[in-house]
Amino acid sequence: MQRVGWFRSSSGNRVVISLTGLGLVGFVVFHMLGNLQVFEGPDALNTYAAMLRDMPMFLWTARIGLLGVAIFHIALAIQLVLRNRRARPVGYALREYRHASVASRTMALTGSVLLVFVVFHLLHLTAGLADPSGNNRLDAGGHADVYGKVVHAFQNPLYVVIYLVGQLALGVHLSHAVSGSLQTLGIEHAAFNRLFKAAGPAVALLVVFGNLAIIFAIFFGIVRA
Amino acid sequence: MTRLDAKIPSGPLEAKWDRRRFSEKLVSPANKRRIKIIVVGTGLAGASAASTLGQLGYDVECFCFQDSPRRAHSIAAQGGINAAKNYQDDGDSVARLFYDTIKGGDFRSREANVYRLAQVSTQIIDQCVALGVPFAREYGGQLANRSFGGVQVSRTFYCRGQTGQQLLLGAYSALCWQIERGRVTMRPRTDMLDLIIDEGHARGIVVRDLVTGQITAHTAHAVVLATGGYSNVYYLSTNAIGSNVTATYRAWKQGAAFANPCFTQIHPTAIPPAETQQAKLTLMSESLRNDGRLWVPTALSDRRAPGAIPSSERDYFLERRYPGFGNLVPRDVASRAVKSICDEGRGVGPGGQGVYLDFSDVIEQQGADVVRERYGNLFDMYRRITGEDAYQTPMRIYPAPHYTMGGLWVDYNLMSTVPGLFVIGEANFADHGANRLGASSLMQGLADGYFILPYTIGHYLATTRLDLPVADHSVSRAAVERVTGRLNKLLQSSGGRTAASFHRELGRILWDHCGMARSDSGLNRALREIPSLREEFWRSVVVPGSGETFNQELEYACRVADFLEFGELLCHDALYRKESCGAHFREEHQTADGEPQRDDERFAHVAAWEYREDGPPILHKEPLTFEFVQPTTRSYQ
Amino acid sequence: MKFTLKVWRQRGPDDKGRFAVYEARDVSPDMSFLEMLDGVNQSLIPTDEEPVAFEHDCREGICGSCSLVINGVPHGPDRGITTCQLYMRQFSDGATITIEPWRARAFPIIKDLVVDRRALDRVMQAGGYISINTGGAVDGNVLLISKEQAENAMDAASCIGCGACIAACKNASAMLFVAAKVSHLAALPQGNPERARRVMAMMEAMDREGFGSCGNQYECEAVCPKNISVRFIATLQREYLRAGIVESGLRTEPDSADQESA
Known part of the structure; x- marks a missing residue:
């Protein structure tokens, strides 16, 4: 009984959101690092993709795990947002923030945008439903031509814009989320607080720059098919 | 006819309290749950009493007018709390704390009570530590002390400048526990407006629910008043806006004797009033006088900026009049000196109400950083309130009513002249005599609430009858009718003056004639002016809204109405006491060089006043005998 | 100094509430914010209009009674203080000041600016x-x-x-x-x-x-x-x-x- 109560409480709830969120951050960083192989040419990226596919147990465990973590994260977040909305039924006529950053005030918005973006991203590049044109091409080594698909996608200004919006949402969300999660998990120390505070924006910048580098490199023809 | 029997146990001073505790009857544990006790007020005394009584197993109902018991005005006490722990090994002892308190009170308090207070003081600290009060500590982990209020030992325990707050939060947390356990029923936002008396015993109170306006009677086997002091009778004081005399004054009108109302303490170092709308005065710590020098321009109409006045044209009046103690003379002496200077027309600042408290010498000698380290928060507070930088220009200070030693008369058991009515903390008169020492009020409030009342009330409860008048009993109904009648009268009067305007006027009369220096002619004048002001009040006060809702103006007007009556009692007592002792200074009774003259021949007694409906109050005297200490004269020259 | 006050007025928990506008005249910069409000109330009372209800007690920043959101910030524009420690010299002459109660579901409004905490x-x-x-505690230095x-x-x-x-x-x-x-x-x-x-x-x-x-x-x-x-x-x-x-x-x-x- 006690433990169920613990998770249901607003703070237990937040601990789970933080942990799942940090898990997702880990994935996003890993994902970005993997994708950076686009700069090493088609072979590197396609071999990397093939290697992942050659481990179906690992791949599907990771995929299902990620999905579970994401569902937990989102469901609890929705629950939290609803509870917070209820906590102040009548708002202020005039409101001035002193400290709260734009990122912190728009977590629900950036989170929602991210969700839509991720669904699109999965349909687009993972399942290939959004743009089936490059789905079944193989590269010279006989691997599925992930590289070609990516390059094809970001030569299209429409996709570039969609991905830019997604990256913006991701960056803003992470810039508050990471430091906030550390606080929620009770990680605080006078000597390291500045480091913890900087962790969010740093991770956000890292991920967004990495991803944007790929998109822009392709769009401006630095990386080409 | 009231008889004053202090019921002081016999025997040596050290053994009196033990003897009393042994001779008292106990209430059987089985009966405790059936015994109901009402506690009014949740400051240090009230909260500690209510929580302890609840813990003992009584059925406690606790009332306060604030929205939470934690906001009672004890919370504002800054300095600290005294206890005879002798942790510093500097020669302190129960006997020394006892003697300092008796002497500080100018030999107008009971030896037995004060000794017990000193005895119990050590337990208070232990209790508060156990409750989690974060007292200041030394690096080694032991409790830290400072010296306070001019005594020669370090016996004051403190939590930064928020000792009262931390002690109250400790008592409040203990109260919270008893509320959670169902032992105490807490009723915040209720105002006690009358006392219910059945067959000569206090059996309940009438309260107004400040949110709904409902008037209800609550009955109990005993009533404990912990409702604080009456400094707000002066309108401007350092008390909280809501602090009032109503509970004790209503009890007085129901037969409880009021003792020594003229003993009111006026603190020398408050920030002077800046404008006419000002609602309260803010205290600056007394410690400022350790380094600051008080002065005014020597010339009567010198309106130059302080920095432009050369030191030869300044009058350092405390150093001039009291070369021995200089700026460190006790509160009452400093306050009177400031007032007399301002009365001469040499005061500075708006309305000539203020003197300079100058730090330029110490800044010059030791540097601004030293001063900042010692008093930085006080200088910041001063700047916030006045907009002036005290590092550059001298502070201005002026005395302010601060604490009232007088209160309802109680015996050694803290019971008033009405059986079943107990009075604790600042609301009673017992321990401070004519003047209170710094850091002693917190000690007294907690001593009464944690350690004294819970014992002594048991004896009364063990010997009283256990059936109660019910809430619609005729005595309860009569009390409720008294209250509603008064409230309706207030709501119906339809003049054009606000209650605050009367309060201000009353405050002005009392400040001028019954403040720091009192005279026969002034007091007689006040006694003429107050009744006519009161008549004018009932004729032309306006209270908007109804009694059935949240109505702050009605609450306030009710309190002002009682102040307007109580002010007269205050002046009566001041007029009667034809001597100067402690905080009470009669101009007729001073030495050639302006020092107070106490009269132990004629006035070594407590003056307890009994209410009479038709005519002036009746005086009863409780003689003060000193078996263990010899009254001496205070001298600070 | 002179100010226009936009004050939240609400008769009780069930009333919808609205803003009322008052002029605060002859305000001294040395007045505290609450004294300025006192002044407004003193001018309302003789006209038999109910004064603006607001909570206050010690007026020295320690009791925690005062509770006003001033221009969108709890306790107003200064920092590290309560409303009772806010002085009018913090505002520019002629300004409009919006005053609202604490707002939260857990703090239902009792009247005007007073909430139940x-x-x-x-x-x-x-x-x-x-x-x-009580009693029996060990020595504080243990x-x-x-x-x-x-x-x-x-x-x-x-x-x-x-x-x-x-x-x-x-x-x-x-x-x-x-x-x-x-x-x-x-x-x-x-x-x-x-x-x-x-x-x-x-x-x-x-x-x-x-x-x-x-x-x-x-x-x-x-x-x-x-x-x-x-x-x-x-x-x-x-x-x-x-x-x-x-x-x-x-x-x-x-x-x-x-x-x-x-």
Whole structure:
């Protein structure tokens, strides 16, 4: 009984959101690092993709795990947002923030945008439903031509814009989320607080720059098919 | 006819309290749950009493007018709390704390009570530590002390400048526990407006629910008043806006004797009033006088900026009049000196109400950083309130009513002249005599609430009858009718003056004639002016809204109405006491060089006043005998 | 000085409420904000109009009664103070000032600018104490508590319970309040025996009262009149995590022997 109560409480709830969120951050960083192989040419990226596919147990465990973590994260977040909305039924006529950053005030918005973006991203590049044109091409080594698909996608200004919006949402969300999660998990120390505070924006910048580098490199023809 | 029997146990001073505790009857544990006790007020005394009584197993109902018991005005006490722990090994002892308190009170308090207070003081600290009060500590982990209020030992325990707050939060947390356990029923936002008396015993109170306006009677086997002091009778004081005399004054009108109302303490170092709308005065710590020098321009109409006045044209009046103690003379002496200077027309600042408290010498000698380290928060507070930088220009200070030693008369058991009515903390008169020492009020409030009342009330409860008048009993109904009648009268009067305007006027009369220096002619004048002001009040006060809702103006007007009556009692007592002792200074009774003259021949007694409906109050005297200490004269020259 | 005041007026909990506009004239820069409001009320009373209800008591920044949101900020534009310590010299002459009550579901409005903050007391009653009896406490010096530890406890304990943190929080969360209480007692050895029980009970009570959850925005700290640090929220979270682990490892059901003795 006690433990169920613990998770249901607003703070237990937040601990789970933080942990799942940090898990997702880990994935996003890993994902970005993997994708950076686009700069090493088609072979590197396609071999990397093939290697992942050659481990179906690992791949599907990771995929299902990620999905579970994401569902937990989102469901609890929705629950939290609803509870917070209820906590102040009548708002202020005039409101001035002193400290709260734009990122912190728009977590629900950036989170929602991210969700839509991720669904699109999965349909687009993972399942290939959004743009089936490059789905079944193989590269010279006989691997599925992930590289070609990516390059094809970001030569299209429409996709570039969609991905830019997604990256913006991701960056803003992470810039508050990471430091906030550390606080929620009770990680605080006078000597390291500045480091913890900087962790969010740093991770956000890292991920967004990495991803944007790929998109822009392709769009401006630095990386080409 | 009231008889004053202090019921002081016999025997040596050290053994009196033990003897009393042994001779008292106990209430059987089985009966405790059936015994109901009402506690009014949740400051240090009230909260500690209510929580302890609840813990003992009584059925406690606790009332306060604030929205939470934690906001009672004890919370504002800054300095600290005294206890005879002798942790510093500097020669302190129960006997020394006892003697300092008796002497500080100018030999107008009971030896037995004060000794017990000193005895119990050590337990208070232990209790508060156990409750989690974060007292200041030394690096080694032991409790830290400072010296306070001019005594020669370090016996004051403190939590930064928020000792009262931390002690109250400790008592409040203990109260919270008893509320959670169902032992105490807490009723915040209720105002006690009358006392219910059945067959000569206090059996309940009438309260107004400040949110709904409902008037209800609550009955109990005993009533404990912990409702604080009456400094707000002066309108401007350092008390909280809501602090009032109503509970004790209503009890007085129901037969409880009021003792020594003229003993009111006026603190020398408050920030002077800046404008006419000002609602309260803010205290600056007394410690400022350790380094600051008080002065005014020597010339009567010198309106130059302080920095432009050369030191030869300044009058350092405390150093001039009291070369021995200089700026460190006790509160009452400093306050009177400031007032007399301002009365001469040499005061500075708006309305000539203020003197300079100058730090330029110490800044010059030791540097601004030293001063900042010692008093930085006080200088910041001063700047916030006045907009002036005290590092550059001298502070201005002026005395302010601060604490009232007088209160309802109680015996050694803290019971008033009405059986079943107990009075604790600042609301009673017992321990401070004519003047209170710094850091002693917190000690007294907690001593009464944690350690004294819970014992002594048991004896009364063990010997009283256990059936109660019910809430619609005729005595309860009569009390409720008294209250509603008064409230309706207030709501119906339809003049054009606000209650605050009367309060201000009353405050002005009392400040001028019954403040720091009192005279026969002034007091007689006040006694003429107050009744006519009161008549004018009932004729032309306006209270908007109804009694059935949240109505702050009605609450306030009710309190002002009682102040307007109580002010007269205050002046009566001041007029009667034809001597100067402690905080009470009669101009007729001073030495050639302006020092107070106490009269132990004629006035070594407590003056307890009994209410009479038709005519002036009746005086009863409780003689003060000193078996263990010899009254001496205070001298600070 | 002269000001236009836009003041929230609401007759009772069920009234819809609206803004009323008043002129504050002849205001001295040396007046406190509440004295300025007193002045407005003094001019309303003789016209038999009900004065603006607002809460106040000690007027020196320690009782925690005053509770006004001034121009969108709890306790107004200055920092580290309560409303009663705010002076009119902080405002420019002729300005319009908007005054609203604390707004939160857990703080229902009683009248005008006065709200019911008993929710905070109920959170305290759930466990914000050390449950020891009066009398019989050991000597205060038996427990040695380092100066740093005592100062840390005092930093947390200086909370005045005004509720500005809740009023300022986007989610009307009471985390800074609860954090201050829990951290104060958790920092001291006396608080140790009930450490896990206390934090669980207080957090549960906080949720029950309908406060929102912490969004780590630290708006609470920015308006706190006592500058209570949000690091105590991290402490609270640590205590809570610890309690969750400790509780799950301990028996919570008393065994039969205990029941017999009870």
